[in-house]
Amino acid sequence: DAKTTQPPSMDCAEGRAANLPCNHSTISGNEYVYWYRQIHSQGPQYIIHGLKNNETNEMASLIITEDRKSSTLILPHATLRDTAVYYCIVQRHGGSQGNLIFGKGTKLSVKP
Amino acid sequence: SAVISQKPSRDICQRGTSLTIQCQVDSQVTMMFWYRQQPGQSLTLIATANQGSEATYESGFVIDKFPISRPNLTFSTLTVSNMSPEDSSIYLCSVGASMTEAFFGQGTRLTVV
Numbered sequence: 589d590a591k592t593t594q595p596p597s598m599d600c601a602e603g604r605a606a607n608l609p610c611n612h613s614t615i616s617g618n619e620y621v622y623w624y625r626q627i628h629s630q631g632p633q634y635i636i637h638g639l640k641n642n643e644t645n646e647m648a649s650l651i652i653t654e655d656r657k658s659s660t661l662i663l664p665h666a667t668l669r670d671t672a673v674y675y676c677i678v679q680r681h682g683g684s685q686g687n688l689i690f691g692k693g694t695k696l697s698v699k700p
Numbered sequence: 701s702a703v704i705s706q707k708p709s710r711d712i713c714q715r716g717t718s719l720t721i722q723c724q725v726d727s728q729v730t731m732m733f734w735y736r737q738q739p740g741q742s743l744t745l746i747a748t749a750n751q752g753s754e755a756t757y758e759s760g761f762v763i764d765k766f767p768i769s770r771p772n773l774t775f776s777t778l779t780v781s782n783m784s785p786e787d788s789s790i791y792l793c794s795v796g797a798s799m800t801e802a803f804f805g806q807g808t809r810l811t812v813v
Binding site for chain 2: 622624629630631632633634637675687688689690691692693
């Protein structure tokens with residue numbers, strides 16, 4: 589079973605920040621938080637990952653709480669192309685990264 | 701990064717028949733993974749395919765139904781055997797080509813009638 593809990597859906601206005609929450613209260617000390625997204629009719633795409641520090645890349649920012657029991661993915665300026673299902677996954681770093689346990693994810697709808 | 705090509709992209713098949721899905725990667729990888737995504741659902745791992753050994757299947761999936769081949773480090777096939785309408789899903793191939801992320805093919809959309 590997935591170790592994460594996410595809201596089933598969220599809406600965001602185009603150009604605004606999208607903040608997607610994820611609860612992972614049973615995360616282990618050696619597990620990272622990964623985010624993937626799946627745009628309609630495509631395979632999932634890696635976004636970002638982190639252990640305990642906040643992370644930022646060209647796609648998004650990841651904020652992890654100090655107790656590591658929850659995190660938030662931030663898309664700073666959402667566009668219509670960011671409409672997708674976003675998956676939060678906890679997993680050990682390294683090794684076989686293709687073996688992922690997907691939860692139900694959050695369906696983000698970016699509206700004009 | 702890794703580029704994954706899956707064939708066919710979609711197919712409509714008669715019940716009782718079998719379909720073989722191909723997955724080609726542009727680099728050598730140790731492990732390849734097959735997922736199923738049923739309509740409106742999330743992805744579920746079917747099996748892990750290692751080159752030179754039998755695939756490892758997840759609970760609820762068996763080799764007779766989903767035989768997998770892994771003849772070399774860049775290629776794998778998944779066969780969906782004796783299909784029924786319940787097998788209608790998207791089947792995706794994945795590789796972990798780096799230590800930090802997985803790469804997915806575009807998927808094969810299968811409809812069984």
